[in-house]
Amino acid sequence: MPDSPLGRTLVIANPTAHSGRGEDGARFAQEFLQSYASATRGFEVVRTQGPADATRIARGARGFDTILALGGDGVIHEVVCGLMALPREARPQLGVIPLGSGNDYARTLGMARNDVEAALAQLVRGRACHVEVGRVNGTPFMQTLSFGLDAAIALDTTDRRATGTSQEGEALFVTSALRILSNAREGFPVRASFDREKTQDLSTIIFAVQVGPSYGGGFKICPNADPTDGLLDVCYNVKLPALPRLMALLGLARLGRHTGSSVVRLRRCRSLTLDFDREPPCQADGEKVCGTHFDVSVVPDALDVIFPS
Numbered sequence: 643m644p645d646s647p648l649g650r651t652l653v654i655a656n657p658t659a660h661s662g663r664g665e666d667g668a669r670f671a672q673e674f675l676q677s678y679a680s681a682t683r684g685f686e687v688v689r690t691q692g693p694a695d696a697t698r699i700a701r702g703a704r705g706f707d708t709i710l711a712l713g714g715d716g717v718i719h720e721v722v723c724g725l726m727a728l729p730r731e732a733r734p735q736l737g738v739i740p741l742g743s744g745n746d747y748a749r750t751l752g753m754a755r756n757d758v759e760a761a762l763a764q765l766v767r768g769r770a771c772h773v774e775v776g777r778v779n780g781t782p783f784m785q786t787l788s789f790g791l792d793a794a795i796a797l798d799t800t801d802r803r804a805t806g807t808s809q810e811g812e813a814l815f816v817t818s819a820l821r822i823l824s825n826a827r828e829g830f831p832v833r834a835s836f837d838r839e840k841t842q843d844l845s846t847i848i849f850a851v852q853v854g855p856s857y858g859g860g861f862k863i864c865p866n867a868d869p870t871d872g873l874l875d876v877c878y879n880v881k882l883p884a885l886p887r888l889m890a891l892l893g894l895a896r897l898g899r900h901t902g903s904s905v906v907r908l909r910r911c912r913s914l915t916l917d918f919d920r921e922p923p924c925q926a927d928g929e930k931v932c933g934t935h936f937d938v939s940v941v942p943d944a945l946d947v948i949f950p951s
């Protein structure tokens with residue numbers, strides 16, 4: 643793309659993202675790219691019609707140089723799933739125009755959040771880096787996969803958003819966390835094997851596998867996770883703390899200060915196998931995942947993603 647920063651560009655926009663603000667965002671992106679003709683070598687803006695549409699559109703995006711995903715982490719996840727269905731050499735580079743309530747992938751990349759104009763300016767001047775993508779039982783995730791109470795919290799925030807709560811981001815996460823944690827009685831027994839090492843018996847209340855540092859709208863569960871290092875960062879509990887300690891840990895995790903606690907362990911891995919006694923709550927980028935057996939792995943250098951320069 644020597645003559646334009648983004649080349650032939652497809653914007654995949656979720657008009658319903660961020661309580662309907664996605665539509666205004668899509669219009670703004672259209673006007674911005676029209677006015678800034680040298681930013682692209684021609685562009686299209688396509689609006690999604692419903693769940694999974696972004697995956698279908700991205701899978702058909704061979705021949706574009708750049709895909710810009712406009713919306714929250716849900717639509718970015720769907721675009722990543724579509725791109726990962728293409729051969730590596732046919733995958734357009736990915737840029738994100740974050741418009742959502744959590745925006746954890748935007749936090750990882752350092753993109754402006756809920757400010758379409760600022761994000762577009764960053765994308766035009768940005769630089770693409772190779773980033774990894776995680777896979778769970780074959781399904782890609784670009785930011786987070788978790789099991790147990792933290793997954794239950796994430797899924798509760800999704801349900802509450804769908805039923806019209808006015809809360810967003812951290813406030814939404816904390817309210818769900820209080821609700822789920824105060825009803826928590828026990829962990830989820832699991833046999834875990836990292837990188838084919840000896841199996842460990844754990845009882846998980848927290849088990850997060852991260853490409854980038856945060857989940858839940860900014861909780862830095864793996865504060866040093868680097869999406870370009872070809873490794874997954876994992877945070878899990880090795881003890882079952884009483885409720886007050888659990889609440890304190892959650893507070894510390896907002897700032898990534900839980901890492902010194904004797905209750906948790908952090909490590910990096912390339913692969914991970916988990917076998918649960920009973921089906922745990924599980925989410926990948928906020929989407930529910932079902933099952934008791936999970937094969938998790940990293941695909942290093944899976945995508946070229948634009949970072950602000």
Ligand SMILES: Nc1ncnc2c1ncn2[C@@H]1O[C@H](COP(=O)(O)OP(=O)(O)OP(=O)(O)O)[C@@H](O)[C@H]1O
Nearest residue numbers: 659660690691692693713714715716717742743744
């Ligand atoms: N046109 C549409 N109508 C209804 N739902 C859609 C449409 N397009 C996409 N979706 C679904 O909306 C879900 C949520 O979208 P998205 O993540 O973009 O916004 P959000 O929920 O506001 O943000 P966040 O995930 O940060 O809270 C996606 O998982 C997708 O399946």
